[in-house]
Amino acid sequence: MTKRPVRFYQVGSFAVGNRLLTDDQRTVQSDPNRTNSIDSGHRACQGCGEALGARYALDAAMRAAAGRVVTVNATGCLEVFSTPYPETSWRVPWLHSLFGNAPAVATGVAAALRVKGREDVRVVGQAGDGGTVDIGFGTLSGMFERNDDVLFICYDNEGYMNTGVQRSAATPPAARTATTDAVGPEPGNVFGQGKDLPRIAMAHDIAYVATATVADLHDLEHKVEHAMTLRGARYIHILVPCPLGWGSASSDTIKVARLAKESGLFPVFEAENGRVTSVSPIRRRTPVEEYLRLQRRYAHLFGAHPRPDIVTRLQEIADENIARYGLVNDETEEIPVLEEAKEMVH
């Protein structure tokens, strides 16, 4: 099925209004019959990107699987804020075992469902970046290489936020964490380290790998729904700003996520069977500084002793991403507004 390119935009923004779309293209969250897979009343911080990402991802998965979803959750913020015993926000079958084993537990669930002939029930594994790129990496790679029928979603907030903002292998260079403090000649996290898990996932030649941010929730929903049409191991890596850990305003979560993508620091793309199949182009190319300045974890780059040299190195990383994925094309800088869209907003 070819995807119809969406060319309707609200004037002055890149957001696609639901009323401009056909029913099947409207966001899951606009559906009064959405499942509310993770329901209100959980204890995430105000402006939590992970809660937002999980809500959209799971509701999309539920719609795609006609409500036949089982979830497996690693230890972390999402697990803690959603299930303070005896309360639970989950309206899907949900299992939490350990920090480092969610992919393997998901494999077990998938195996049990297969042996029982319940292949209509789909398995979604979830973890933060610590549970994915660090402590859960071995079990994740095992699940990938066996091509087990699991969609695994990483909510990447670039650190161990649940334990008090420590560095993970997903923490970007120069970022301040509790274990990479903004002190010394090279303040914050060091350059030249860290894991690019979407690329590692692609190297397993699994059916589907995608990245997304909570700035473009429609794109996120689309990717989850597409992933649910496929079988075997699938991976979606969602950038979810953490106001607490990043030192950003709770009201800026979407903005920060958007700038991560628009600066090129977080490339948004899809890959199938190890090959990139689409990228989300940068609409309005933004210097990394604009992204960094919104976050206190980078405050040491701009204070009384500014470090433009470090900002330049971060810009180089963004530029490399842009070149690697082809994130800037000729249509960039344009806000396409079709005549019919203009008519509709009048």
Added chain:
Amino acid sequence: MLRQIEGSRAVAETVALCRPEVVCAYPISPQTHIIEAVGVMVKSGRLSPCEYINVESEFAAMSVSIGASAAGARAYTATASQGLLFMLEAVYNASGLGLPIVMTLANRAIGAPINIWNDHGDAMAARDAGWIQLFAETNQEAADLHVQAFRLAEELSVPVMVCMDGFILTHAVEGVDLMTQEEVDSFLPPYEPRQVLDPDDPVSIGAMVGPEAFEEVRYLAHLRQLDALALIPTIAESFATLTGRDSGGLVHPYRTDDAEVIVVALGSVLGTIKDAVDARRARGERIGVLGITTFRPFPRDGVRDALAGASRVVVVEKAFSVGGEGVVLTDVAMAVGGRDVTLHSVIAGLGGRPITQRALESVLERASRGDLERLTFLDLDEAAVSRERSRIAAARRTGPSAENVLYDRATQGSRVAQEQS
């Protein structure tokens, strides 16, 4: 049907008769023959429906079992030694979640120094993990215990570890009476989970539990283990009715009725101990044996009653708490607490060192003479130990102790070869 069969094979055949739906495997000696044989049965379609999953670690093996069990499948895995330790976080988790997984533990020493041979260090390291731990004396019992283990686990929603001595049992070929599918089916009903991940009835499993309820949840786990103390003999009795075999149960007393000295042990060494005891009985000594089949939950009353007539108890065990004493001894001491009985801990068979009847009899001789210490290490090369102690006292960089001791105990030939190279 009586067959001359390797212990691992007997266990694999029996596990298959229990119709596991998800079997997870990661190779580690001496458990490999079990999972290999089950794997062939799944691959050939003889064991069906069953998903056999080759995973990347024991941690994953237990984790996959957790997922499978929580999704309502009968789950089985096997491990040993380092493998058990590598999965230990998930081992605790399985019992905490109340998932009735059955796992064979082919008992093997824990390194360093790395050692693939048998002792009980692995089982004892998981003693407090909330699993029921059953110890097989023979391959017949190892096979039989698995059938009982699935029923026990699923009735109580508690995982069960069937411990069988690595190599001594797993690789020994002896006669085993294998059950038929009809017999196993009549004994083991299909798995009906108490909790299950089901889209039609969504539940959250594994929620965060704070101080307000954690103690109650742990206490409930303890009560389930106490329930097992009552259930295990019942299951063993119905098994005996079906097969005519006295497999399982809590404890197995042997010639203890008038015994003044009773030797307590777990696992395959009971055979050698019984030979030693028979020999001493023939010489008129009032001595008996108490085999502990169920180590967790610990059958305190059963052990106390069986030891009621003894004035001296010798616990022979293949593990010890470094800096403490025998692990089983601690439990036996608790069971006989308040009584005037002399207790001895004999640590034997570490890292696969053979436990000979002669060595056992020499210890029992010392016990009957009243000159056996509280803690004894059977067949310990004290000279090698004191040489290493002297080296450590004399210099700083003395190198790794294990290699030094090995060198000391090496044959003269290899030592010469080493010096010449």
